[in-house]
Structures are given as C-alpha cells and as structure tokens.
Amino acid sequence: MFDVLPEDAVDESKAWQNIYDADAGVTGVYGQLLSVAGQYEVLNELRGDLMDVTVNSDSYLKQINTHTVTGDNPYANPKPFYAVIQNCNDVMKNLRLMYDSRKIGKSDFDQRYSDMGALRSWLYFQLGIHFGQIPYVTEAIENIDDVKDPAKFRRLNLDELVPELISFMESLPYKDAYASGSSLNTQIDGYPSKLFFVNKYCVLGDLYLWKNDYHNAAIAYKQVLETSTPLGDAAGDIYYNQFVGSSGSVDEIKTSAYQGFFSRSLQDKEFQWEWIWTMVFDKNFRPANPFIDLFSNAGGKYLVKPSAVAISNWKAQDQTDNTPYDLRGENNSYKMINGQPVIMKFLYNYLNATTGVPANTLEKNGKWFLYRASLLHLRYAEAANREGYDKIAYALINQGIRTTYSFNPNTSVETEKSATFLPEPYNLDGRKIDAPRIRGKFHRNLGIRGRMNAKVSGLSYADSVAYFNGVERDAPGYEQFYPNRTVKDRAGLTLFMENKIIDEGALELAYEGNRWQDLLRIAFRREKEMAGSGLSFLNGKIKAKFNASGSGGFTEKTSMSQWFLPFEWE
Known part of the structure; x- marks a missing residue:
C-alpha cells in the first residue's frame, strides 16, 4: 500500500x-x-x-x-x-x-x-x-x-x-563547446544556451597557469582565442571579432563598447564576441538574483561597494589625449548614486544607466559574468610573459598585435610586419594588407587599453610604438627599451610585466569574480621563487585597500596558509 x-x-x-x-x-x-x-x-x-x-x-x-x-x-x-x-x-x-x-x-x-x-x-x-x-x-x-x-x-x-x-x-x-547540432546548443527561455556552459580549455588553462606550466597554459588559452578559426575568413565579423579583443565590427577604437559588454542582450553579436561564459537570472525563475541586494542602494541592501583603492586606480589613468580619465571606472564599473559609489556591472538590467533608478524594483533580471575575452587575454599574456615573450604581453595589454609589431628593423617588407612570426602557441597575425590582400585574424586586436583609448601603461603615448622596437627580450640591448626604469635583469623584467598584467586586471575585470584567484596565484608563485616575496605581495595588496579607505581591521598574515578559510560544514 x-x-x-x-x-x-x-x-x-x-x-x-x-x-x-x-x-x-x-x-x-x-x-x-x-x-x-x-x-x-x-x-x-x-x-x-x-x-x-x-x-x-x-x-x-x-x-x-x-x-x-x-x-x-x-x-x-x-x-x-x-x-x-x-x-x-x-x-x-x-x-x-x-x-x-x-x-x-x-x-x-x-x-x-x-x-x-x-x-x-x-x-x-x-x-x-x-x-x-x-x-x-x-x-x-x-x-x-x-x-x-x-x-x-x-x-x-x-x-x-x-x-x-x-x-x-x-x-x-x-x-x-557543444556542437552546433547539439540539442543543448539552442535557445533556453529566450537565451542562447551556448553562453551558459563552462569552457573546458579556459578551465584547463587556468589550472596549468596555477601549476606554473606556462606553455601548456598558453596552448589551452590559444585554443579559445582561435575559437572561430575553423570558420575561416569567409565568416567575416565572427572570424575577426570573436574573443580577439576588438571593440566592435570595425578596426577602429570604439570606446563606448565597454558598458555594452555588460548591458547588451545575450542575443547581441558583440556581446557574444566578448563573453565566453555567462549565465542569467530571470525574474520568472528561481533562484533570485543575489546581485541586487549585494550592490544596489535602490531596491537592494547595498552590502558591498567599490573600494577606495579601486576608485583611485581608475582615477590615476589617462586617456591618449592626456585627459585624466579611465572610462572603465566611474559610470561604467561603478556609479555615484545618491552620493554613494555603487558597483554597476551587474545592475544594467535593473538600474537605468543614466539615472541610477530601477525601472521596476520587482523585476530583478540580471547576468552572472564568469569569463570573457579580456580575462582570456590577460591570462594568456601572463603565460607568454613567463615563457619569455613579454612583447606579446605588452601588446595584449596596450595597443594590440598589429600596432606593437608594426615596426620590424630587419625588414622593409610589409608582409613581414605586424605579426609575431613565432611558433605556436604564440603565432599571432595582426597584418592588414591590401596588396596582396592579407587579413590576419588578430588585425582587429586593439589591446585592452587600446580599445579604451587609455594611454599606454608605463610609458608616454608618444613613445609607445617604439617601446620594443622589434627587439625580443633575449636579444642584446633590450634594457634600452625601458628608459628611466630600474628593471635591468631578465627576472626583474618578467616581474615588471607581471605587475602590469595584475594592475590591468584591476582596471578591466573588477568585480567579475577573478581578483582573489589572480592575487593568490601570483603570491604563491612568488613565494616559491623567493620565500616571503609572495606573502609580502598579498599583504601589500590587501593592506592598500584599508589604507586607502582610512579604516583599520586588517592584520598582516605571517604565512601563506593563513589566507585560507576554515573548512567547516554547516
């Protein structure tokens, strides 16, 4: 019964x-x-x-x-x-x-x-x-x-x-990714499901990078960078834009694209060119969107905010015309609403981007951002830098492959410029030539700072093209391309570029769920290289947050193990 x-x-x-x-x-x-x-x-x-x-x-x-x-x-x-x-x-x-x-x-x-x-x-x-x-x-x-x-x-x-x-x-x-004919590569409740699923090569690349296996990390990341390569040149916009760090359907910089990375519909092609993994919260389904309560001071609980040091980082940047401004900061990554700094990246489906007022406090749609092209480029750059290809790292952070590699002192032949001409996984082709017609897949790669019109990190804008002058780091005389800097030895050069990568991550990727992993990875790597250096790095980053806010409450750690949470089962 x-x-x-x-x-x-x-x-x-x-x-x-x-x-x-x-x-x-x-x-x-x-x-x-x-x-x-x-x-x-x-x-x-x-x-x-x-x-x-x-x-x-x-x-x-x-x-x-x-x-x-x-x-x-x-x-x-x-x-x-x-x-x-x-x-x-x-x-x-x-x-x-x-x-x-x-x-x-x-x-x-x-x-x-x-x-x-x-x-x-x-x-x-x-x-x-x-x-x-x-x-x-x-x-x-x-x-x-x-x-x-x-x-x-x-x-x-x-x-x-x-x-x-x-x-x-x-x-x-x-x-x-799921094959085009798969029943899971479809529309689910009006959303393209292909964005919902974890990218296996990204996971594998991140694991290799943590293990300091830089070559295999770069191979995994390159696989994602080349996602559209099987489609060929005939695929047009998809081939030239997906995950390559462009700012839209044209070769020129379009700085308005940044907010669109977060506010556009999942159906939008430019959203899909940037995002590798993102999920959605829909008002019609459980669970409820947690980001409204976390971030919003209108209809939410406003529990967390941008740190003073994060705001200071953005304000310390300059545009290429020397205007003191980084468009990724105020009114994009965060916004002042009723006198309070509000993290905005997760709120564009809830708050009006101009007024900061919700259209409907009961409709709490939103997105969960997990992995995008900028993150992929920064981690690939980290692997490249550690393998000795700091010029690639510089290019991806700043003005892109085509511009950075446009000068080659060993040739006057245009077809031998604007590409790395390196073995895989570091063969990046940024050439754009009409006779003969060559369109390298990465010719629209503008660099993370380049597509935001941000001044080159570390040098004046006027010096940027000549920064490397076509000389790789293992060639004689590389020191001259770091004027007025104390970085002279190769190990120091690697750390110099690695710091630039971490700093750029703070400006580009803030609040997208990557910061702790990035800080901890660098700290453990440096701790293995020289005891105490990783601990000092991480203590310094966290202490800076409290110093900038004028608040106390942080006691520096004395061992790396102290950074881990207690494993308690509720």
Missing part, C-alpha cells in the same frame, strides 16, 4: 531514459549552480583589494573583508558548492549508465559527460583556492554530509588538487 509513485516528481526508475532526460540533468545542474553566484562573488572579490563593505554589511561580510573568518560564517560554508558537485557526480554516473545501455550515443555522451566533469573541476578549483585543503569526491553519494567524513573521502591540499584536476581534465573525451 505504500508503494506509490510520487505525483509531483519523476521517479528515479522513470528518469534517464533518453537524450531529453540527459539534457534535463545537465541544465538542472547549471540551474543549481546559480545558487552559489552570490557566495562566489563575495569570496572572490571582497577577499581581494577592489571591493569593500558598506555601513549595511553584517559581521560575516566584515569577517570576509578583514580575513578573520569564523567557522559559522555562511559565506565560507563549502556545502553549497558540494551540493552542485554531488549533482555533477550523479549526472555523470547516469550518463555513463545511459551510454552503456545504448540509450544515448557516444557523441552525446562525450559532450555531456565532459561538460559535467569540467564544471566539477572548476568548482573544486574554487574550493581549493579558498579553503586550501578539501575532500575530493568523484562518485555519486546518497548523503551529502558524507563528504565531511575523512574516513570516506581523502582530503587534498591545493598542491595535490591541481595536478589531480589537470589529469582528469586532460582525460575528458570532448573539450570543445
């Missing part, structure tokens, strides 16, 4: 029967992923130097801000992440069973299994950089609380976790 099937849910025995069930499992996991968006944002940005608390912040947010987290802090609870991981494991198990019983074919299995595996790896990496040592669970379990039982699941520290994740990611049978 008790053997009655539920009427409001699909019984497990009736599930996992066909490709539609498989798709529902995958999309269900991504729907659940949205539930950790607010926690992800707080952990990755408030722990860094670019975000600060407001007078409305509770004690838990203040703990995150000052790196004094107690075990009962809900923002530091790993359980929500493991809930998503557990569902990844469950879907992967059932996909395997479906494939073994021939309910789905190999191609459908490979794509979905690899997607879930990559998302799980991304989640574990997030847990690793915040908690330092975590249980690594790769099988479906009945009770999620079993995760905390050390007798059942081994705990890996970060140095053990990253190679484990790399090995798993390398073994995945499918690393590209």
Whole structure:
C-alpha cells in the first residue's frame, strides 16, 4: 500500500531514459549552480583589494573583508558548492549508465559527460583556492554530509588538487563547446544556451597557469582565442571579432563598447564576441538574483561597494589625449548614486544607466559574468610573459598585435610586419594588407587599453610604438627599451610585466569574480621563487585597500596558509 509513485516528481526508475532526460540533468545542474553566484562573488572579490563593505554589511561580510573568518560564517560554508558537485557526480554516473545501455550515443555522451566533469573541476578549483585543503569526491553519494567524513573521502591540499584536476581534465573525451547540432546548443527561455556552459580549455588553462606550466597554459588559452578559426575568413565579423579583443565590427577604437559588454542582450553579436561564459537570472525563475541586494542602494541592501583603492586606480589613468580619465571606472564599473559609489556591472538590467533608478524594483533580471575575452587575454599574456615573450604581453595589454609589431628593423617588407612570426602557441597575425590582400585574424586586436583609448601603461603615448622596437627580450640591448626604469635583469623584467598584467586586471575585470584567484596565484608563485616575496605581495595588496579607505581591521598574515578559510560544514 505504500508503494506509490510520487505525483509531483519523476521517479528515479522513470528518469534517464533518453537524450531529453540527459539534457534535463545537465541544465538542472547549471540551474543549481546559480545558487552559489552570490557566495562566489563575495569570496572572490571582497577577499581581494577592489571591493569593500558598506555601513549595511553584517559581521560575516566584515569577517570576509578583514580575513578573520569564523567557522559559522555562511559565506565560507563549502556545502553549497558540494551540493552542485554531488549533482555533477550523479549526472555523470547516469550518463555513463545511459551510454552503456545504448540509450544515448557516444557523441552525446562525450559532450555531456565532459561538460559535467569540467564544471566539477572548476568548482573544486574554487574550493581549493579558498579553503586550501578539501575532500575530493568523484562518485555519486546518497548523503551529502558524507563528504565531511575523512574516513570516506581523502582530503587534498591545493598542491595535490591541481595536478589531480589537470589529469582528469586532460582525460575528458570532448573539450570543445557543444556542437552546433547539439540539442543543448539552442535557445533556453529566450537565451542562447551556448553562453551558459563552462569552457573546458579556459578551465584547463587556468589550472596549468596555477601549476606554473606556462606553455601548456598558453596552448589551452590559444585554443579559445582561435575559437572561430575553423570558420575561416569567409565568416567575416565572427572570424575577426570573436574573443580577439576588438571593440566592435570595425578596426577602429570604439570606446563606448565597454558598458555594452555588460548591458547588451545575450542575443547581441558583440556581446557574444566578448563573453565566453555567462549565465542569467530571470525574474520568472528561481533562484533570485543575489546581485541586487549585494550592490544596489535602490531596491537592494547595498552590502558591498567599490573600494577606495579601486576608485583611485581608475582615477590615476589617462586617456591618449592626456585627459585624466579611465572610462572603465566611474559610470561604467561603478556609479555615484545618491552620493554613494555603487558597483554597476551587474545592475544594467535593473538600474537605468543614466539615472541610477530601477525601472521596476520587482523585476530583478540580471547576468552572472564568469569569463570573457579580456580575462582570456590577460591570462594568456601572463603565460607568454613567463615563457619569455613579454612583447606579446605588452601588446595584449596596450595597443594590440598589429600596432606593437608594426615596426620590424630587419625588414622593409610589409608582409613581414605586424605579426609575431613565432611558433605556436604564440603565432599571432595582426597584418592588414591590401596588396596582396592579407587579413590576419588578430588585425582587429586593439589591446585592452587600446580599445579604451587609455594611454599606454608605463610609458608616454608618444613613445609607445617604439617601446620594443622589434627587439625580443633575449636579444642584446633590450634594457634600452625601458628608459628611466630600474628593471635591468631578465627576472626583474618578467616581474615588471607581471605587475602590469595584475594592475590591468584591476582596471578591466573588477568585480567579475577573478581578483582573489589572480592575487593568490601570483603570491604563491612568488613565494616559491623567493620565500616571503609572495606573502609580502598579498599583504601589500590587501593592506592598500584599508589604507586607502582610512579604516583599520586588517592584520598582516605571517604565512601563506593563513589566507585560507576554515573548512567547516554547516
């Protein structure tokens, strides 16, 4: 009499029967992923130097801000992440069973299994950089609380976790995006689903970069940079613009594009040229958008704000005409509303960009930004710089490949200019020539600062073209291209460019969920190179936030392990 099937849910025995069930499992996991968006944002940005608390912040947010987290802090609870991981494991198990019983074919299995595996790896990496040592669970379990039982699941520290994740990611049978004919590459509730799914090469590149395997990191990132290459020149705008760091459908700088990276519709082609991974909060579906409460002082709780040091960073920049201004700062990344600095990147679907007033306080649509072309370029530049190609790093930060490589003192032949002419993964072609007609894929690459009309980082604008003068760093006389600087040795040159990359990330990527990972990666790398240097780097970045705001509450750490959160299970 008790053997009655539920009427409001699909019984497990009736599930996992066909490709539609498989798709529902995958999309269900991504729907659940949205539930950790607010926690992800707080952990990755408030722990860094670019975000600060407001007078409305509770004690838990203040703990995150000052790196004094107690075990009962809900923002530091790993359980929500493991809930998503557990569902990844469950879907992967059932996909395997479906494939073994021939309910789905190999191609459908490979794509979905690899997607879930990559998302799980991304989640574990997030847990690793915040908690330092975590249980690594790769099988479906009945009770999620079993995760905390050390007798059942081994705990890996970060140095053990990253190679484990790399090995798993390398073994995945499918690393590209969902194929064009896939039932998951479609429209879901009016949104293009291709933007919803984690990019496997980006995850792999980030893992390699953490492991200081710069060459393989660059290979992975280059794969994403070349996403549209199989389409060929005939694809036109897509070929010349997707992920290459352009500012629209033309070769010229179009500085108005920056706000559009966040405010445009997901259907907009220029939005899709910039964004690699983004998700949406829709007023008609759960979970609710957490960013309104976090950021908005109109209809929200206004819990966090841009830090004083972040605002100072933007104000310290100049345009190419020497105007003291960085358009990525005020009225784009943040806006003064009722006398308060408000983080705007996540609010363009909620607040009017001009007035700062919500059109409807009850309609809280929004986007969750996860990975875009600028982030890809900065991390590729980091790998290139560490491999010895600091000129590439300089080009991607500043004025792009075509301009930076336009001068080659060894030739007068135009076809031998404006490209790197290096082996893969550093062969970037920025040539634009009419006779013969050559359009290198990266001829519209304007550089991160270039497409914002920002003055070249580190040198006067007038000196920018001659900055490198076509000389690679391993050639005699490279020192002369760093006038009035103390950087003379090669190790110092690498650190000089690496600091420029980190500084540019603060200006370009603020509040997009990458800052803590970037700061921690650099700190651990430098700590391994010279004990104390990484600790000093990270202490300095966080201390600067408190110094700029005039507030106290931060005590410098004395060891790298002190940066990790306590792993407490709620």
